[in-house]
Amino acid sequence: MTTVTRAARTIHDIKCWLTDMDGVLVHENQAIKGAAELMKYWRDNDLRFLVLTNNSIYTPRDLRARLLASGLDVPEQNIWTSALATAEFLARQRPGGRAFVIGEAGLTTALHDAGFIMTDQKPDYVVLGETRTYSFEAITKAIRLIEGGARFIATNPDATGPSAEGLLPATGAVAALITRATNREPYVVGKPNPMMFRSALNRIDAHSETTAMIGDRMDTDIIAGMEAGLLTALVHTGITSASDVDTFPFRPDLQFSSVANIHAELVAEGGKGSTKDAKPSKD
Numbered sequence: 001m002t003t004v005t006r007a008a009r010t011i012h013d014i015k016c017w018l019t020d021m022d023g024v025l026v027h028e029n030q031a032i033k034g035a036a037e038l039m040k041y042w043r044d045n046d047l048r049f050l051v052l053t054n055n056s057i058y059t060p061r062d063l064r065a066r067l068l069a070s071g072l073d074v075p076e077q078n079i080w081t082s083a084l085a086t087a088e089f090l091a092r093q094r095p096g097g098r099a100f101v102i103g104e105a106g107l108t109t110a111l112h113d114a115g116f117i118m119t120d121q122k123p124d125y126v127v128l129g130e131t132r133t134y135s136f137e138a139i140t141k142a143i144r145l146i147e148g149g150a151r152f153i154a155t156n157p158d159a160t161g162p163s164a165e166g167l168l169p170a171t172g173a174v175a176a177l178i179t180r181a182t183n184r185e186p187y188v189v190g191k192p193n194p195m196m197f198r199s200a201l202n203r204i205d206a207h208s209e210t211t212a213m214i215g216d217r218m219d220t221d222i223i224a225g226m227e228a229g230l231l232t233a234l235v236h237t238g239i240t241s242a243s244d245v246d247t248f249p250f251r252p253d254l255q256f257s258s259v260a261n262i263h264a265e266l267v268a269e270g271g272k273g274s275t276k277d278a279k280p281s282k283d
């Protein structure tokens, strides 16, 4: 039996990268400094990577266009959403299954591509995703179908999402409404469920031991990365500040001010010996 010391891993051992999007690569539709350079480094060095998002509204094509408008050129095949993870999960669970879907193109396209039939007649699943047009009628239908035996799935647990005008109710909030009415909890595929990362690893043929996860949230990105066995790197450009880290009962493997510092560390001469920009979490 091989003894593996995870703390010994450094970013120079990493062959595949997973990264969160908001708060890591972009902030309010603006690319974060270093994001374009880091992704270029990955491409130039044949390092496989996926940009992850819990948002299930958009298709990878939509997200590519949005990222381009922010100044980041990310190929569609390098984008992995909770909608894609949900569709892959359900296709493995019940190939060719039937689903009643509350969601937008990101989710319906993913389920369609995964071979699912979308119907309100005897569906195997009620699948809830992000949308801006929740209708009372659709929610009522979902509640009745779940009461009738359909299994309840949600793409992501986020209770709110950001918008220019302020918070928006998100998938988790609507799931709570359905749960209250049915007394049934959904199975939630997106972060912090490590299922989101497991499907991402499969997608790029990555192994957890040589894959890193970059995130800005301890309670989603870092905990799920840790539970999936990845090297975890927290950046301080999003939700969790450097001073908040110590309040959590777990730690990221590495912390960086931003993705610019990860890029600098990767290109630093001397490779493994250089840790000037990386602050190991282990004291």
Ligand SMILES: [Mg+2]
Binding pocket: 020, 021, 022, 023, 024, 215, 216, 217, 238
């Ligand atoms: Mg984030």
